[in-house]
Amino acid sequence: MEHLIISQLFLTVLSLSLSGALIGFFLIALRPLTRKYFSAKWNYYIWLLVVVRLLLPFHLDSEFHTDIQLSELANVNSYSKDTNSDMRPSTTSSMMEHDSNTENIAATDNSLTQSHGENVSSPPADSTAASKIRRLSENLLVRSLSGAATAQKLLTAAAYLWFLAAIFLLFVKLVNYLRFKAAVKKNCVPITDWRVTSLKNSLCIRLHIQKSPALYESPSILGPLTIGLFRPVIILPQTADDERMLPQYQLILHHELIHVAKKDLLYKWIYQLLLCLHWFNPLLHCIGRQIDSDCELSCDEQILAQLTDTGRKLYGNVLLDTAEQAVNHRTNALATTFYTNKKDLKKRLARIVHYQRMSRFRLLLSACTLMIALSFTACGTIWISQEDYADAKEPQSEPDSDNDSIFSQIVTSMLSTDSFLDNAPVSSKSGDAWNAYEDDSLLAGNDNHVNWFARFYSGGDNKISASGFILYGTDSFLIAYADQEIDVRITTSFECVDGRFKVIYVAPDKNIITLNETGEKSTQTITMQKGRNVLKMVGQGAKLKNLAIDFSSIKTSKFESVFRSEEEEKIPLIKDTILSGKPYQKDEIMNILHIMEPAEASEIFHDMLRKGMDFTPDELQTFLIYSDEKLSSQYLTEALQEGTIEPLNADTIKTLMPYLEQEYCVKLLMTLPVEEFYDVFSETIYYLDDSQIETCLNYYLDEGGVLNYAMFEKISPYLSAPVINRLDQKLWK
Helix, strand or coil: CHHHHHHHHHHHHHHHHHHHHHHHHHHHHHHHHHHHHHHHHHHHCCHHHHHHHCCCCCCCCCCCCEEEEEECCHHHHHHHHHCCCCCCCHHHHHHHHHHHHHHHHHHHHHHHHCCCCCCCCCCCCCCHHHCCCCHHHHHHHHHHHHHHHHHHHHHHHHHHHHHHHHHHHHHHHHHHHHHHHHHHHCCCCCCCCCCHHHHHHCCCCCCCCCCCCCCECCCCCCCEECCCCCCEEEEEECCCCCHHCHHHHHHHHHHHHHHHHCCCHHHHHHHHHHHHHCCHHHHHHHHHHHHHHHHHHHHHHHHCCCCCCHHHHHHHHHHHHHHHCCCCCCCCCEECCCCCCHHHHHHHHHHHHHHCCHHHHHHHHHHHHHHHHHHHHHHHHEEECCCCCCCCCCCCCCCCCCCCHHHHHHHHHHHCCHHHHHHCCCCCEEEEEEEHHHHHHHHHHHEEEEEEEEECCCCCCCCEEEEEEEEEEEEEEEEECCCEEEEEEEEEEEEEEEEEEEEEEEEECCCCEEEECCCCCEEEEEEECCCEEEEEEEEEECCCCCCCEEEECCHHCCEEECCHHHHHHHHHHHHHHHHCCCCCHHHHHHHHHHCCCCHHHHHHHHHHHHHCCCCHHHHHHHHHCCHHHHHHHHHHHHHHHCCCCCCCCHHHHHHHHHHHCHHHHHHHHHHHHHHHHHHHHHHHHHHCHHHHHHHHHHHHHHHCCCCCCCHHHHHHCCCCCHHHHHHHHHHHC
16 A cells, blocks of 8 residues: 555656646746846746645646546456446446447357358357457456556656655755754854944844844855744854944845845745755756845845945945855855855846836736736646556555645645644633633723734635634724614624634623624624624634634724724824824834824824934834834934934934935934044945935035045945045045
8 A cells, every 4th residue: 555655646746846847947938038027026936836836736627737647558447347336438338349349240250150051050159259359358458457567566666766865865955954054153153243233133123024033253154144944043254343344244134134034045945845856857956046046136136226326336346245255165055145156146246237127017017927927837737647557466446536646635734724723822721811701891891812823814895714713812803983873794604623712792881792602604683882883703712713704794984983903993092192182102102003004103203203202213213114204204303403302322323224215314414413423424325325425425524524544445435436526626625
């Protein structure tokens, strides 16, 4: 039985490999078009179609779909199974035709004998001709069964060869990775320079990286790299303190943190593991190298979009310097690096020189091409199936279906809702979140949950659905304020695997009505009263499958206001508080900032600045991230100029520069004392264009600042020739 399982697994992987190669060949054929007209990001993520094709064992019937049957002996096989009640029609008709021909030949032989008047007895049941035909059929059957057995043995041998090679390659890849990781981290020391760590933290906030990766430097590497799938670590080459240039570090860290934010290491790990399974497919190895190249180009493109012409020039110089230092230096396929080989370096530099933003026409063309590629991926498959031919020693049972391969079962198990629910975190059976299930006062109060997880969750159009759902506490999914009684219809269903779960309605008088606690599909009509009406989900360690809640009969226009959560409900209350001039807490604003409209957040920020509230650097960053960038930059600059808030120190301004609208960067710099101006200006100069750089230099010199040769050398890479000429004239007049 084991050899049948390994054979089916091998055939499934072979089918996926050929299908993935077909999709890859299609994308390579489009490459001249996509490389020239589409973004590097598009060219990078389009390879995910190949990854999906290699992972998911499904195929659609279409003119692009090809089925290859390994057993061409299906008819003979069916003939040998004369007791099989599930015989194919084509096989049955073939057998009937064979028996009819045999009877006709025997009858003809008898009639010929009688017509010649030979005095012979009646022929036996098996005439000479019929005997020959029967013996011929038996010989064919024996040879066919023998060929089937031989084919099965060859298939099994190939399957075991593939399996052992895959295990060996996986082992080698992991050992090489662990050795590389150990060698790189052997002499690592944490970077403690506050300028670099502050720069890293600000970039993490800007890129929405919740867990900041650790930052080290090592003499064992010649170029920056990021390593570690679950706990990414950025390692920089060791340099002397007097050689450390913060602008270069800004660009290098930005590049590596983009890798972390985009989960590029996960992308690489998945593809490298797939290569272990599909080691026999050379085209997939070529695609792997192209993915690595496109990964770096995609990162470059994201950075270039935020730089000025001067900044792009610096980025190209940093790339060249890093490549020169890291020449002939080998890395690992499971790490991301800033440096690259000579061929890819030329591509990256060309992208920098000829960088241009995507036009609407190119965006439309790339979207159309993506749809074509998706259609081809869904339909363009090569599927190899193994028919149930007989083994010479024992019969083989009928397969359930084409899709019931071992690999398919493994993938289904990995992605199943059961796996999601089994791996759910466990909380203690205590506290308000647990007790709320049977306590009406807690149910009618504010939401309180310690666990809320969902698999394939959607909640649009007044409908909620999730294939897997975990809730430990209470969660409001609709809050409606009515000025009259309104009848609404609510349909609910779910399958409770563990714990207890119910959907309830909380009336304005705090009365609780349970809508569904059993999980069976039910539709109820309730009358929402005048005032605040709430629909809630309540879970006591609940684990659900196939949660579905439909409250689409609720028309927003019939209510005074409708909210999807308690946090969303607080927004107009806070706005009313602000407009009325009543005091409010800053923490209340910070907690709901992420769900506010950017313009509204900016106006609230403006009010807080006018009232002279104090902000930490992190709070200012948060406001600039979640609010309208231009408005908040304007309000912050005006508050500093008018003196309504305390002046910001140099470190805070350096931290805020990436989040400010460009035109306000200069104004913010000018709020610094002249003795602190140059240090901040020189470390954030790459955020400014030529005219802004010249404005800052003129301001600094007019205020009595000194610009010696060493200071000029530090900023000279960012200065254009006209700016340098005018600066010379100003210094020497």
